[in-house]
Amino acid sequence: MLTELRITDFAIIDHLEINFHRGLNIFTGETGAGKSIIIDAVEALLGSRSDVTQVRAGAERAQVEAEFTIPKALQPTVHGILEGEELMEEPGFITLGREIRRNGRSVARINGHNVSVGMLSQLGGLLVDVHGQSEHLSLLHVSQHLRLLDAYAGLEQELAAYQKTYHSLLALRKSLHELRQAESEAARRIDILTYQINEIEAARLQPAEEDTLRAERTRLANAEGLSSLAQQAIQLLDEGMPEAPSAIDLLGQAVSALGNLSRLDASQASVSEQAQLISESLGELASTLRAYLENIEFNPRRLDQVEERLNLIHTLKRKYGDSIPEILAFAEQARSQLEAITHAGERIAELEADESQLLEQLGLEGSTLSKKRHSAALALESALEAELNSLNMDGAHFQVHFQQRDDPNGIFAADGRQVAFDSNGLEKVEFLVAPNPGEGFKPLVKIASGGETSRLMLAIKNVLAQADQVPTLIFDEIDQGIGGRVGSIVGRKLWDLARQHQVLCVTHLPQLAAYGEQHLRVQKQLKDGRTLTEVASVEGEERMLELAQMMGDINEGTRRSAEELLKGVQNRP
Numbered sequence: 001m002l003t004e005l006r007i008t009d010f011a012i013i014d015h016l017e018i019n020f021h022r023g024l025n026i027f028t029g030e031t032g033a034g035k036s037i038i039i040d041a042v043e044a045l046l047g048s049r050s051d052v053t054q055v056r057a058g059a060e061r062a063q064v065e066a067e068f069t070i071p072k073a074l075q076p077t078v079h080g081i082l083e084g085e086e087l088m089e090e091p092g093f094i095t096l097g098r099e100i101r102r103n104g105r106s107v108a109r110i111n112g113h114n115v116s117v118g119m120l121s122q123l124g125g126l127l128v129d130v131h132g133q134s135e136h137l138s139l140l141h142v143s144q145h146l147r148l149l150d151a152y153a154g155l156e157q158e159l160a161a162y163q164k165t166y167h168s169l170l171a172l173r174k175s176l177h178e179l180r181q182a183e184s185e186a187a188r189r190i191d192i193l194t195y196q197i198n199e200i201e202a203a204r205l206q207p208a209e210e211d212t213l214r215a216e217r218t219r220l221a222n223a224e225g226l227s228s229l230a231q232q233a234i235q236l237l238d239e240g241m242p243e244a245p246s247a248i249d250l251l252g253q254a255v256s257a258l259g260n261l262s263r264l265d266a267s268q269a270s271v272s273e274q275a276q277l278i279s280e281s282l283g284e285l286a287s288t289l290r291a292y293l294e295n296i297e298f299n300p301r302r303l304d305q306v307e308e309r310l311n312l313i314h315t316l317k318r319k320y321g322d323s324i325p326e327i328l329a330f331a332e333q334a335r336s337q338l339e340a341i342t343h344a345g346e347r348i349a350e351l352e353a354d355e356s357q358l359l360e361q362l363g364l365e366g367s368t369l370s371k372k373r374h375s376a377a378l379a380l381e382s383a384l385e386a387e388l389n390s391l392n393m394d395g396a397h398f399q400v401h402f403q404q405r406d407d408p409n410g411i412f413a414a415d416g417r418q419v420a421f422d423s424n425g426l427e428k429v430e431f432l433v434a435p436n437p438g439e440g441f442k443p444l445v446k447i448a449s450g451g452e453t454s455r456l457m458l459a460i461k462n463v464l465a466q467a468d469q470v471p472t473l474i475f476d477e478i479d480q481g482i483g484g485r486v487g488s489i490v491g492r493k494l495w496d497l498a499r500q501h502q503v504l505c506v507t508h509l510p511q512l513a514a515y516g517e518q519h520l521r522v523q524k525q526l527k528d529g530r531t532l533t534e535v536a537s538v539e540g541e542e543r544m545l546e547l548a549q550m551m552g553d554i555n556e557g558t559r560r561s562a563e564e565l566l567k568g569v570q571n572r573p
Contacts, residue, residue, distance in 0.1 A: 010054055013037060024505065024516050025516060026512070038535070044064055061100060070093065070127075082110070089111040131473065155372055207325055209324060219296070248283060370414065373425075381399060387458075387463060393455060398433050407420035413426055458490065472504065475494070510547040510565060
């Protein structure tokens with residue numbers, strides 16, 4: 001629901017802040033006061049094409065911002081989009097913004113973050129539907145007609161089942177296409193894969209082998225130096241030099257002295273024990289070094305073997321991956337591909353059988369959808385014609401036009417024909433209308449009158465009120481070409497519609513305006529030589545006078561009529 005709208009420097013609007021109520025919100029005012037400009041600002045907010053002429057004279061930019069509460073039914077969809085784009089701020093609420101600059105640039109914002117106009121339009125379309133002479137009129141988009149019909153018929157489950165089968169078919173056909181392509185180049189591919197697998201398998205690689213080989217190569221290449229260093233260490237530790245005793249001998253002397261010390265002074269027993277442990281550790285170290293020295297290889301042949309092995313690994317890495325695990329993974333993938341190609345014929349036959357089953361299932365589900373759609377279309381036509389007649393469109397006829405296209409590669413419909421299909425079923429749907437008796441049916445987009453289009457949308461919205469999830473509806477020029485009696489009927493229908501939606505309506509008819517739960521008066525003011533638009537909520541006596549003025553000059557008769565209008569609306573059942 002739209003809770004607040006802020007407009008700055010847009011056309012003749014200096015600054016406006018409008019708080020909206022639930023239910024039916026009515027805009028009234030003289031022609032040229034700025035009612036349509038407010039609607040234009042909302043449309044700009046929803047992503048319509050911007051124009052530098054919308055920037056108020058003397059200003060550098062026009063700004064429109066609106067705050068919405070998100071109905072629970074829409075929160076999974078809206079929150080999903082916001083979270084996916086990292087735009088989520090406060091769950092259950094959203095702020096849309098549009099800035100139009102005099103240099104021709106436009107900036108779109110969601111929750112204060114810059115976004116594309118397309119993203120703004122996507123989210124705005126979920127929250128607001130503008131009905132009138134507007135590109136946002138969803139009824140005029142043929143692509144929406146099937147969705148509206150399905151919503152009226154309550155076919156969500158049937159459509160979901162059909163789409164599940166449809167997407168399964170698409171996935172299967174993708175696999176079939178890949179297998180058939182693979183089969184056509186199977187011979188060449190088999191040779192390549194077999195060579196690659198054999199080359200890797202022949203190497204008998206081990207995951208950590210390369211690091212082990214590098215360490216061995218280092219030892220073999222430096223065997224002489226390693227031996228010399230080990231011998232030097234052993235000599236210093238255990239053997240000693242002609243001019244000096246070994247470290248172990250010297251430490252042994254220290255151990256003996258500390259042993260005598262501890263016998264005389266028991267407090268030094270721990271020092272004596274520590275010295276003994278060091279002496280034992282040095283002995284173990286000398287033994288370890290001797291074992292190491294004995295195992296040092298002076299083996300040029302083994303060094304050549306290690307180098308050759310490392311060169312082989314390098315060659316395989318260059319071909320198949322940056323590491324041995326990646327090379328082994330490549331081989332596993334190649335084996336899978338080889339198996340798939342080898343058994344491609346069998347697998348293709350299996351998938352073709354599955355495809356036939358899915359096509360048959362899709363045909364049954366699609367035919368069920370079509371049958372229910374045709375049945376719902378008859379009911380929708382009848383309900384809408386009744387609504388249109390009550391809206392002073394006597395003799396208007398409505399038709400749901402179905403179109404199926406023969407396709408030799410399609411699926412079998414209930415009548416045995418092979419027809420084209422897509423994710424929505426076996427047919428295209430378009431709403432047609434004959435506004436006047438004697439006229440043929442025309443697409444809705446061909447209807448010239450904005451008022452007729454708005455009344456059509458009002459009729460459809462009333463019929464589809466339970467199924468339609470767009471929370472805020474805006475009607476402009478809905479009273480075009482109708483009188484007071486029908487205006488009252490339209491007002492009642494808008495009020496009924498406002499039980500399910502928030503409704504904003506621009507009107508010149510007091511009979512319609514009287515149904516508003518919030519009445520907003522739009523006035524043009526002259527300030528400092530500039531024309532400005534102001535909006536004020538009117539209640540009580542002030543509202544009665546506004547309705548009286550809409551009937552003509554304010555006098556006793558128009559005041560009494562306005563009072564009767566308000567009383568009649570207040571006493572409605």
